[in-house]
Amino acid sequence: MKKLINDPRRVVADSARGFGLAHSGLVRVNEDPLYIVRAAGVTPGKVGLVSGGGSGHEPLHAGFVGPGMLDAAVPGAMFSSPPPMPILEATRAVDGGAGVVHLIKNYTGDVLNFEAAAELAEAEGIDTRSVLIADDVALEHAAGMTGRRGVAGALLVEKIAGAAAEAGEGLDTVARIARYVAGQVRSMGVALRAPTVPHAGRPSFDLGEDEVEIGIGIHGEPGRERVRLGTAAEITQRLIVPVISDLNLRNGEEALLLVNGMGGTPLSELYVLYAEARDLLDRRGIRVIRSLVGNFVTSLEMQGASISVLRMSETLTRLWDAPVDTVSLRSPLR
Amino acid sequence: MERAHAVFAAERVALIELDRAIGDGDHGENMDRGMTAVAKRLAADAETSQETPTPAALLKTVATTVMANVGGAAGPLFGTAFLRAAKATDSVSAPDGELDGHAVATALEAALGGLQSRGKAEVGEKTMVDAWAPAAQAAREAAEAGGDATAVLAAAAHAAEEGADATVPMIATKGRASYLGPRSAGYRDPGAVSTVLLLRTATEAALELSAAAEAAAGEDAE
Numbered sequence: 001m002k003k004l005i006n007d008p009r010r011v012v013a014d015s016a017r018g019f020g021l022a023h024s025g026l027v028r029v030n031e032d033p034l035y036i037v038r039a040a041g042v043t044p045g046k047v048g049l050v051s052g053g054g055s056g057h058e059p060l061h062a063g064f065v066g067p068g069m070l071d072a073a074v075p076g077a078m079f080s081s082p083p084p085m086p087i088l089e090a091t092r093a094v095d096g097g098a099g100v101v102h103l104i105k106n107y108t109g110d111v112l113n114f115e116a117a118a119e120l121a122e123a124e125g126i127d128t129r130s131v132l133i134a135d136d137v138a139l140e141h142a143a144g145m146t147g148r149r150g151v152a153g154a155l156l157v158e159k160i161a162g163a164a165a166e167a168g169e170g171l172d173t174v175a176r177i178a179r180y181v182a183g184q185v186r187s188m189g190v191a192l193r194a195p196t197v198p199h200a201g202r203p204s205f206d207l208g209e210d211e212v213e214i215g216i217g218i219h220g221e222p223g224r225e226r227v228r229l230g231t232a233a234e235i236t237q238r239l240i241v242p243v244i245s246d247l248n249l250r251n252g253e254e255a256l257l258l259v260n261g262m263g264g265t266p267l268s269e270l271y272v273l274y275a276e277a278r279d280l281l282d283r284r285g286i287r288v289i290r291s292l293v294g295n296f297v298t299s300l301e302m303q304g305a306s307i308s309v310l311r312m313s314e315t316l317t318r319l320w321d322a323p324v325d326t327v328s329l330r331s332p333l334r
Numbered sequence: 335m336e337r338a339h340a341v342f343a344a345e346r347v348a349l350i351e352l353d354r355a356i357g358d359g360d361h362g363e364n365m366d367r368g369m370t371a372v373a374k375r376l377a378a379d380a381e382t383s384q385e386t387p388t389p390a391a392l393l394k395t396v397a398t399t400v401m402a403n404v405g406g407a408a409g410p411l412f413g414t415a416f417l418r419a420a421k422a423t424d425s426v427s428a429p430d431g432e433l434d435g436h437a438v439a440t441a442l443e444a445a446l447g448g449l450q451s452r453g454k455a456e457v458g459e460k461t462m463v464d465a466w467a468p469a470a471q472a473a474r475e476a477a478e479a480g481g482d483a484t485a486v487l488a489a490a491a492h493a494a495e496e497g498a499d500a501t502v503p504m505i506a507t508k509g510r511a512s513y514l515g516p517r518s519a520g521y522r523d524p525g526a527v528s529t530v531l532l533l534r535t536a537t538e539a540a541l542e543l544s545a546a547a548e549a550a551a552g553e554d555a556e
Contacts, residue, residue: 080360080406109407
């Protein structure tokens with residue numbers, strides 16, 4: 001393992017310190033317990049938006065704290081959700097009296113810890129709503145199962161719900177919009193090489209030189225199948241076809257296309273995927289009206305990418321275009 | 335708990351490896367961090383208070399410390415288990431806080447109930463419930479057969495071990511391993527393995543305590 005770190009157990013704390021120092025105009029880092037809030041403080045009367053989860057997915061979520069998006073981000077240990085107490089304290093810190101929405105990626109640990117934190121917040125009189133993000137089509141829906149993971153679609157939910165909250169919508173409306181967006185976005189990812197969690201010291205899984213893992217999660221979990229590395233066009237096809245068919249996206253509909261890097265893939269390759277995905281959608285008569293390409297929801301230094309498609313409407317387009325000022329996402333987004 | 339801290343520090347790598355195979359590799363780190371925080375907290379408590387805490391008070395401290403310091407799925411699950419065990423222990427322990435076999439069995443049953451209400455898992459889904467459920471049942475049987483606290487814990491630890499082994503061929507339908515579907519078979523569930531480690535450690539601590547008590551009683555007789 002070669003990493004620019006001091007101590008495997010201090011990576012998250014050391015990184016958060018640097019983040020706070022580098023972006024002090026936008027964010028404030030609370031060190032114990034660890035959470036990140038807007039530098040300007042709580043906005044009275046505005047619904048607060050809190051997200052969080054394991055670290056290692058930077059810039060998610062701390063990079064999206066700021067006007068027009070999140071009020072707080074709660075980073076857990078590497079690839080491990082934060083305990084209830086920091087989530088509770090972040091929730092208290094951003095409650096402007098209008099209640100707080102928790103945006104939760106659908107992982108057992110995240111769900112359990114946010115659930116416990118919401119119970120504690122409610123007991124203190126803070127009105128909370130929970131929204132689950134489960135956009136990964138690599139996993140089948142089945143009764144009694146854990147359900148689909150939340151992956152890069154989280155970014156789109158956070159942006160649009162953030163715009164709704166900033167516009168002054170109430171608690172139930174913000175939660176409803178967030179759930180709606182979560183229901184209209186689907187994603188699928190591919191890994192060419194696994195990430196190495198600092199405290200584990202070795203890659204999360206082993207892949208042969210000519211193999212790729214299709215349908216990976218953002219924690220370095222193996223995916224649903226292992227295939228030979230083909231061309232970018234073949235990989236794109238494998239990723240986007242299940243996305244389109246699960247969304248039931250039809251000829252003539254409008255969409256947002258997000259090509260997200262997992263941390264270890266150059267932008268040039270992400271744009272190769274984007275071009276292939278764009279062609280594929282064009283051929284099906286699906287109009288891509290907004291696009292985003294870059295490393296937004298990463299998996300440490302994992303080599304790979306994910307493709308997300310969000311079905312757009314007039315309202316979602318307006319909310320997507322609304323001003324945003326965060327470390328990693330700034331207007332204009334056209 | 336001091337002993338549990340040492341056990342998890344020693345087993346951290348093995349748990350990470352196991353979790354790396356079918357999960358995401360955070361379980362060993364989480365348990366190690368949790369037990370380190372618990373050991374630190376108990377040592378701090380021991381410095382400020384002369385009195386030895388009752389088992390119920392001790393379990394409650396463990397529960398709140400785990401909940402404040404351990405994320406992932408293990409934090410809230412083990413935290414809830416310890417909290418329910420603390421509550422149950424409080425109502426069944428003797429006036430001096432001592433636990434008999436029945437009280438230990440009740441605490442383990444309460445822990446299982448807490449786990450299931452938080453995690454909503456059933457037996458057979460390849461989770462820590464597959465170790466806790468047989469452990470609670472074996473504990474009750476041992477208590478009814480007249481076993482003392484140590485015997486009941488030993489029976490629970492043994493049953494948990496068999497339960498953890500039984501998770502090997504299972505296909506996970508709950509938790510991170512469930513994403514792997516059939517590929518999750520062939521490994522013991524990391525949470526079940528941690529359960530075995532906890533119960534085995536508790537048994538060893540109880541054995542040591544009763545041996546110390548006997549030695550003290552022997553000295554008194556002389």
